[in-house]
Amino acid sequence: MQELTPRQQEILLWIRQYMVDHGIPPTRLALCAAMGFRSPNAAESHLRALERKGAIELVQGVSRGIRLVEGPKEASGLPLIGKVAAGQPILALAHIESYEPIAPELFQPVAHYLLRVQGESMRNAGILEGDLVAVHHTLIAQNGQIVVARLEDEVTIKRFYRQGERVELRPENPDYPVIEVNLKKHALHIEGVMVGLIRA
Amino acid sequence: MQELTPRQQEILLWIRQYMVDHGIPPTRLALCAAMGFRSPNAAESHLRALERKGAIELVQGVSRGIRLVEGPKEASGLPLIGKVAAGQPILALAHIESYEPIAPELFQPVAHYLLRVQGESMRNAGILEGDLVAVHHTLIAQNGQIVVARLEDEVTIKRFYRQGERVELRPENPDYPVIEVNLKKHALHIEGVMVGLIRA
DNA sequence: CAAGTAACTGTAATTATATACAGTCAAAAG
DNA sequence: CTTTTGACTGTATATAATTACAGTTACTTG
Numbered sequence: 001m002q003e004l005t006p007r008q009q010e011i012l013l014w015i016r017q018y019m020v021d022h023g024i025p026p027t028r029l030a031l032c033a034a035m036g037f038r039s040p041n042a043a044e045s046h047l048r049a050l051e052r053k054g055a056i057e058l059v060q061g062v063s064r065g066i067r068l069v070e071g072p073k074e075a076s077g078l079p080l081i082g083k084v085a086a087g088q089p090i091l092a093l094a095h096i097e098s099y100e101p102i103a104p105e106l107f108q109p110v111a112h113y114l115l116r117v118q119g120e121s122m123r124n125a126g127i128l129e130g131d132l133v134a135v136h137h138t139l140i141a142q143n144g145q146i147v148v149a150r151l152e153d154e155v156t157i158k159r160f161y162r163q164g165e166r167v168e169l170r171p172e173n174p175d176y177p178v179i180e181v182n183l184k185k186h187a188l189h190i191e192g193v194m195v196g197l198i199r200a
Numbered sequence: 201m202q203e204l205t206p207r208q209q210e211i212l213l214w215i216r217q218y219m220v221d222h223g224i225p226p227t228r229l230a231l232c233a234a235m236g237f238r239s240p241n242a243a244e245s246h247l248r249a250l251e252r253k254g255a256i257e258l259v260q261g262v263s264r265g266i267r268l269v270e271g272p273k274e275a276s277g278l279p280l281i282g283k284v285a286a287g288q289p290i291l292a293l294a295h296i297e298s299y300e301p302i303a304p305e306l307f308q309p310v311a312h313y314l315l316r317v318q319g320e321s322m323r324n325a326g327i328l329e330g331d332l333v334a335v336h337h338t339l340i341a342q343n344g345q346i347v348v349a350r351l352e353d354e355v356t357i358k359r360f361y362r363q364g365e366r367v368e369l370r371p372e373n374p375d376y377p378v379i380e381v382n383l384k385k386h387a388l389h390i391e392g393v394m395v396g397l398i399r400a
Numbered sequence: 401c402a403a404g405t406a407a408c409t410g411t412a413a414t415t416a417t418a419t420a421c422a423g424t425c426a427a428a429a430g
Numbered sequence: 431c432t433t434t435t436g437a438c439t440g441t442a443t444a445t446a447a448t449t450a451c452a453g454t455t456a457c458t459t460g
Contacts, residue, residue, distance in 0.1 A: 005406070005407090007407075008406090023267045023268075024224060024264050024265065024267075025223075025224060027263075027447055027448085028447070028448065028449090029446080029447070038408085038409055038410075039408075039409050039410055039411085040449090041408085041410075041450090041451095042407070042408050042409075044448075044449070045406090045407075045408075046406095046407080046408095049406080049407095060448090060449095061415070061416075061449085062224075062416080063263040063264060063417065063446075063447050063448070064224050064263060064264050064447085065224065067223045067224075068223075100306070101303045102302070102303075103301045103302075106300070106301060106302065106398075106400050107400050123326070126323070126326045126328040126331070126399070127326065128326040131326070134400075196398070196399050196400045197397070197398070198306075198396070198398055198399075199396050199397035199398075200306050200307050200308070200334075200395075205435095205436070205437090207436080207437075208436090227416075227417055227418080228417070228418065229418095237437095237439085238438085238439055239438075239439050239440055239441085240417090240419090241420090241421095241438080241439075241440075241441090242437070242438050242439075244418075244419065244420095245436085245437075245438075246436095246437080249435090260418090260419095261419085261445070261446075262418085262446080263416070263417050263418070263445095263446055263447065264417085265418090
């Protein structure tokens, strides 16, 4: 799909909303009225442009023959992140293993991606190996929150505690060590906080 | 919605399919052609009957102004079961607290309902208080499976072990007792097995 | 500057579509 | 038996809706 002008984008959004509200696509006259045009031909013109740019499909000679071009499957699920390459953003396309049919809004705050748990370091928090952790992307965490942290090139899920320049990434399993980080010496990035879990 | 005749049901299904295939509702002429009518008025007639019976809504004077009356939300989610009354089936309407926007097929085998976990008896299995357990309805369980069991009037989630007439419902937390049941003396019903978990 | 695109106005013709009106026949229920 | 409902036929009319054709103005790019 090609780049849309602001006006075209506005019209596309309006069409989408109309379909949500009414259950059918709009007519040219409806679009004309909504956009304040004085001629239905302006509406027709815009629809033709949106079709040319690949945003919609028009069915010739069919009343309300407007189809939104569906986005790819990622529009309706959560990406499951696999191996994260050093230095790359976590949501880089190359890291996405699959999309899971899970509504992001199931979680609060909304989830942005899923990570598969490896190991049993968080077992006592009810987080088992193989579970999918739902993560809300944020750069800031509160003490006590379970975070996705990137330490050097390692991505890990731990409970976060910070005091000044000192950070502790605590496991929820006594068999695992606390990871202590001096922020003056080591790079530590918060990638997000855990907002939920799926065991499937 | 009132009872539909077989022909009306057939037409309703056809309308639904048309909308899936074309992204818009059908015209009377389209329905007429599909059903082999010689007059569009037969189509109109059926639509009127479907409207009267509450299966669709017709928008007067609007081309393709046909709306399927949405089924209740249960069509697209999993029921969350609340308090189960003695002697009543678990999926009785009165037990359903809400529907959660979770695809049943996320789990394998497919989930039929959700139960909220109460207490910490299954903590060491990563099942915490407040979690939603996804349950596949079945009357038969294997040893070692986590089941939803009904003992007298109590519904409980435990790990199932059976030997002859003796059943153990084992917690996953040493602070809780094993429940031993003699099937000759007490009624025990398996309501389903756990197939997944959601923490949201 | 010319050409192309975007964003419209204006008008009318053509086609799509819903609906009105009149009717028949069959089956079921009271 | 009568009435009602279901399931259609038949025809025509009125309205909804798309689209064609002609145009203007503003902005951007080569």
